[in-house]
Amino acid sequence: MGKTRVARTGNEAMAEAIRQINPDVVAAYPITPATEVMQIFATYVADGLVDTELVPTESEHSAMSAAIGAQVAGARTMTATSSQGLALMYEMLYIAAGLRLPLIMAEVNRALSAPINIHCDHGDTMGGRDAGWIQIFSENSQEAYDNLIQAVRIAEHSDVLLPIMVTTDGFIISHAMEDIDIYSDGEVRDFIGTYKPLQPALDYKKPITVGSIDFVDYYFEHRRALAQAMSNAKNAILEVGREFGSKFGQEYGFYEAYKLDDAEVAMVCLGSTAGTGKDAVDNLRKRGIKAGLLKVRVFRPFPAEELAARLKDVPQICVLDRSDALAATGGPLYAELLAAMFEDRADHTVINRIYGLGGRDIKVGEIEELLSSQVSAAAGGKSIDRIGYLGVRE
Amino acid sequence: MKENINSWKDLPIGGIVDEPGTAMAYKTGDWRTLRPIHNSEKCINCLACWIYCPDSAIILKDGKVESIDLEHCKGCGICAHECPPKVKAIEMVDEADFR
Amino acid sequence: MSNLKQLATRQAPLCGGHRACAGCSAPDVVRQVLMASADPVVVGSATGCLEVSTTIFPYSAWNVPFVHSAFENAGASVSGMEAAYKSLKKQGKIGDEKINFVAFGGDGGTYDIGFQSLSGAMERGHNMMYVCYDNGAYMNTGIQRSSATPRGAMTTTSPVGKVIQGKQQQRKDLTACMVAHEIPYVAQTTPAHWRDLNAKVEYAFSIEGPKFMNVLAPCRLGWGYPMELTMDMCRLAADTCFWPLYEVVEGQYKLTYTPKEKKPVEDFLKPQTRFRHLFRPENEHVIAEIQQEVDRKWERLQKLCTL
CATH class of the missing domain: 3.40.50.970 (Thiamin diphosphate (ThDP)-binding fold, Pyr/PP domains)
Structure with missing residues (x-):
């Protein structure tokens, strides 16, 4: 070749x-x-x-x-x-x-x-x-x-x-x-x-x-x-x-899983943010947090069963959406993934953060902070906002 | 082209009609209130009726008007109106007379 | 130019069983245009009366390839088909038989929503002919005004009210707009003048490049006249010089029909119920203004023909 x-x-x-x-x-x-x-x-x-x-x-x-x-x-x-x-x-x-x-x-x-x-x-x-x-x-x-x-x-x-x-x-x-x-x-x-x-x-x-x-x-x-x-x-x-x-040489499927097998927290995203996310995952793992990442490659058709199956054993999930559905329900990836995971009835916490609109940069540190705060909230039994925005001046 | 299907699987892909002229199976003749009657003895075969008929209902044979396709003719009367005044080979007759 | 006996030997492009109104002129326009082609044709169409009435699934009245995708894009859609033909022919993926590409659109799909798409296709120089069947309103949706609707005409969106009566604006001169594109051929005709139409289309098919034909297409429902008079409406439009028959070949204007005696525009307006209110005494000035406009444009056209 x-x-x-x-x-x-x-x-x-x-x-x-x-x-x-x-x-x-x-x-x-x-x-x-x-x-x-x-x-x-x-x-x-x-x-x-x-x-x-x-x-x-x-x-x-x-x-x-x-x-x-x-x-x-x-x-x-x-x-x-x-x-x-x-x-x-x-x-x-x-x-x-x-x-x-x-x-x-x-x-x-x-x-x-x-x-x-x-x-x-x-x-x-x-x-x-x-x-x-x-x-x-x-x-x-x-x-x-x-x-x-x-x-x-x-x-x-x-x-x-x-x-x-x-x-x-x-x-x-x-x-x-x-x-x-x-x-x-x-x-x-x-x-x-x-x-x-x-x-x-x-x-x-x-x-x-x-x-x-x-x-x-x-x-x-x-x-x-x-x-x-x-x-x-x-x-x-x-x-x-x-x-x-x-x-x-490079096989492709519906998604790419990165360090997901033993993950206690995983981010899910589309596109280039996966690259940033992988760095964040590596840094978190160095800090002792078992982080992982699921990059969704195929959005249509939506591989609902396959994504849900891959995330079944991950307790803390953070879906990062680079668009807002403006439906007061978060971003489209979140809504669809949540629907896909409903059937497994597992005990997940799935949160959504809308980020990066209009090219706003997303940094490795922001993702690290987000995932680690989700892990510590879960550990401390504290609640965390299900839907929110990341990187906007609130 | 099947007109009646049992399943969506029986349809051609992409909503196409995969044969030409399937509309011939659809009869618009019952729209008519007036029926054109063609008199071949008076007809000079100028084909004015044929060129102006919106429903392609003037049937020609060897370049001459053979008949009118009453299964599709809607009875607009353009053929009778366009037939030269001195010829008047098509007459519009009340469709009720034929029922 | 072909005579009717010759045309009668051609394959009928459109069969019966379509659902156009009795007395509709659009199928006549299609038949006459397509029968003028001795070569195979591939047709594209804007959404509209013609497309809807001839393609109700699973019944198609078309005996030739027919492609419709949307309302405002007949120019672009056919330009894509023509590009495909060029590409596939160049690569030897299809035979090299000549195919004539024809787009049909009503005045709504051509003067208004599809104007940009038409303009683009003509400017890009595709070897295609765009035929507008101009019935002077959005007939398919129920007779709404378009930019082709003549001044004074009553439509469902330019109704005759107590204060405003009929359309207040003059119609857009689309044929002139297309002449301004400086394409090889632009013409205006009617299906009643079948010899004129046939000669124009045959000429258009004989030359390379973009061609535009504006064909008056009376609508008995929207215009309000007895359905057998469809062709008479065309003749009155031409004889009053409301719709002159002419062509512009490489920028050179030529009248192809001069009425023996130019009739007053009332002769065209009177048989149509859409103009009935103009004949009330208080609206007489509107008819006078329409006449002035017809005269002005007729004179200008005659001058252009001497250039």
């Missing part, structure tokens, strides 16, 4: 993956901090390094609409966006899923307005969480690159056929340089294979009608089929993750 060690930012890593995937069509619109992905990719197009038709649209709504048109026509299609851009696509996200199109998106997590803010949080991605898209979070550039390559296989899996977004954290990952392994073009292309659309609209000899209207007699069945595809995606994600591991 040919690996090359290179220094890449998250955006460069994603652009590299898109070059290797060599999609038939890419449709996109610039938005900070995802702009660079398309900027770099446009140079590949200009230099003739890819076969892609690049459609530089006049808005993200049109980018997703053009991507849908291209994928319906029979083209493997990709896009990239962030924040307000993703929000402008929301209408079309649901349609891409409903039409069962395996579109692939590089999504750079950024806060939603207002106030306008260009830095990282997960509010944009969470807004699309019920749209029928598979959502995979990346901790670093390597994962962003690896995830985007796997995304092709997951989305196009015959049991799935759903759109997929691979996310990185804006600026923290998108603009930070780190060493990553890049695989050879040939191996990546062998891994992803060629796209064989089921019934492409360009096949005028077998005319199909796409996007018809359902009344009460069919809509529910079509949505039921969509729900099944999302359930099926769980197996596909594991299957592709294992195959990726056997080919490229």
